[in-house]
């Protein structure tokens with residue numbers, strides 16, 4: 258049987274690389290797409306060395322539809338197929354909504370929401386053409402449901418992403434392509450380490466996350482792998498919270 262191919266955006270580091278690692282361990286071939294081209298190529302090389310799967314690193318700014326189309330063409334030319342798309346690339350500027358510039362607000366929307374629209378529409382067209390179904394995973398956030406003054410742009414983009422996922426799930430379900438969200442809780446990555454490595458937030462994790470630790474990129478990767486498994490074929494249009502029980506805790 259031919260090996261599956263997963264394309265993961267923003268996978269040069271962090272959660273995206275964790276997802277790439279978990280899918281590669283199942284034998285899936287990987288396309289690491291990231292706006293940082295050299296980092297994408299370096300991470301693809303590392304992944305191939307660590308897991309033994311073939312991995313391709315491609316430069317792509319997902320805000321630019323022309324770049325997305327080119328990236329998908331290159332992935333299909335190289336591997337002949339795309340079975341799984343993971344919309345992972347995202348930004349979180351952490352600026353109070355009253356201080357935020359219009360440019361910054363639009364940028365967050367462009368990366369977190371519009372980028373996933375371009376990638377899903379164009380990758381799904383390839384999946385439909387091949388006629389063997391597929392899986393699309395959207396990396397959302399707990400900010401789909403809760404927010405703060407510093408996350409107005411981020412939460413709006415992620416809540417929008419959650420609903421975008423549902424619309425694609427309805428449109429693509431009849432073609433055998435399922436779409437689901439994974440909402441990570443507190444995960445230690447370059448995006449968040451400035452916060453979680455301070456003593457007070459570290460203590461917060463101990464008391465407010467029932468499993469007693471901060472999440473890892475591979476905690477999210479394992480959830481994505483679960484949703485991409487054959488056993489998950491009937492799961493469509495839902496969001497899975499992966500937060501160690503954090504959101505279950507009452508203030």
Ligand SMILES: NC(=O)c1ccc[n+]([C@@H]2O[C@H](COP(=O)([O-])OP(=O)(O)OC[C@H]3O[C@@H](n4cnc5c(N)ncnc54)[C@H](O)[C@@H]3O)[C@@H](O)[C@H]2O)c1
Pocket residue numbers: 266267268269270271272273290291292293317318319320345346347348349368372396397398399440441442443444445446447448449
């Ligand atoms: N870390 C957390 O606690 C956490 C929690 C909830 C959700 N998330 C979400 O998980 C995803 C990954 O987060 P992370 O913590 O690994 O972030 P990160 O900043 O460590 O990595 C993000 C990657 O995306 C790439 N990227 C950014 N903009 C891009 C663009 N326009 N086109 C292509 N690539 C781009 C970056 O170059 C980087 O490699 C994001 O969508 C984020 O919102 C993270």
